[in-house]
Amino acid sequence: MTITAKTVFIPGATSGIGLALALRLKDAGNTVVIGGRRTEVLASLAASHGFATVAIDTADPASVLAARDQLVAEHPSLDVLIAMAGIMAPENLLDPASAFLEIAEREVNTNILGPLRLVSAFLPQLASRPDATLMTVSSGLAHVPLAFTPTYNGTKAFIHRFTESIRLQLAGTSVTVVELVPPAVQTELTPGQSTREGYLDLDAFADEVMALWEADPAAPEILVERVKFLRFAEVEGRFDATVAALNAH
Numbered sequence: 001m002t003i004t005a006k007t008v009f010i011p012g013a014t015s016g017i018g019l020a021l022a023l024r025l026k027d028a029g030n031t032v033v034i035g036g037r038r039t040e041v042l043a044s045l046a047a048s049h050g051f052a053t054v055a056i057d058t059a060d061p062a063s064v065l066a067a068r069d070q071l072v073a074e075h076p077s078l079d080v081l082i083a084m085a086g087i088m089a090p091e092n093l094l095d096p097a098s099a100f101l102e103i104a105e106r107e108v109n110t111n112i113l114g115p116l117r118l119v120s121a122f123l124p125q126l127a128s129r130p131d132a133t134l135m136t137v138s139s140g141l142a143h144v145p146l147a148f149t150p151t152y153n154g155t156k157a158f159i160h161r162f163t164e165s166i167r168l169q170l171a172g173t174s175v176t177v178v179e180l181v182p183p184a185v186q187t188e189l190t191p192g193q194s195t196r197e198g199y200l201d202l203d204a205f206a207d208e209v210m211a212l213w214e215a216d217p218a219a220p221e222i223l224v225e226r227v228k229f230l231r232f233a234e235v236e237g238r239f240d241a242t243v244a245a246l247n248a249h
């Protein structure tokens with residue numbers, strides 16, 4: 001099956017995974033609206049690829065509601081939301097000069113409250129469509145912690161359990177709830193990550209995601225091969241060894 005003729009909004013598609021999926025979804029015949037804070041990047045991607053765009057800061061409740069109002073007015077057929085926007089930064093609790101609490105609050109606002117605002121704002125629109133999809137974006141780090149990023153790991157664990165929970169509430173509605181669980185991918189999520197050795201190539205990741213999603217659009221989770229090492233560490237009885245391996249460097 002091909003995911004086509006849908007109207008997709010991806011807040012968090014000015015770069016990285018969101019942009020890679022936006023390009024593939026557009027090529028597959030979907031109407032794709034990309035969102036983000038960097039309006040100059042949105043304008044340039046609209047000019048080069050023909051995307052519709054909406055400026056949105058998911059850390060700002062008023063911005064989310066304004067974006068929703070604009071989208072529903074301009075794209076009443078909107079039936080897929082991919083809550084992609086996220087940030088990640090290292091934290092050092094032992095360094096009094098580090099901005100631990102500031103980083104933690106920013107990540108909670110963007111990675112937890114952002115998706116909650118999006119779900120609250122867009123669910124009525126999605127539920128009004130005959131066949132809609134709500135995709136959340138967690139991480140392999142929801143399942144195995146990376147020592148450098150405690151709050152980030154926690155925000156993604158929240159997304160995992162929240163997604164499982166709303167899937168239960170929305171069972172029997174027209175909204176399919178899908179969780180994308182990326183492994184470490186070469187993007188600009190953290191400085192230098194786009195060329196970091198051992199991280200999955202962005203295009204290879206996006207191609208695998210599209211193949212999995214198209215093969216089973218109702219699958220609860222999209223799990224590329226590389227993330228299964230983290231996703232199933234605990235259930236396969238190798239949690240401690242996987243924590244040690246992940247944090248070895």
Ligand SMILES: NC(=O)c1ccc[n+]([C@@H]2O[C@H](COP(=O)([O-])OP(=O)(O)OC[C@H]3O[C@@H](n4cnc5c(N)ncnc54)[C@H](OP(=O)(O)O)[C@@H]3O)[C@@H](O)[C@H]2O)c1
Nearest residue numbers: 012013014016017036037038057058085086139184185187
């Ligand atoms: N790359 C990985 O290794 C990896 C692994 C697991 C999970 N993930 C998750 O995948 C998602 C995408 O990350 P990425 O790796 O593609 O990183 P990225 O290239 O930095 O992309 C992040 C996107 O989120 C947007 N964004 C950030 N804060 C925002 C806000 N407050 N409001 C609206 N948009 C915001 C950015 O756009 P603007 O700057 O224009 O606002 C950008 O388009 C994130 O949720 C991340 O946690 C990534």
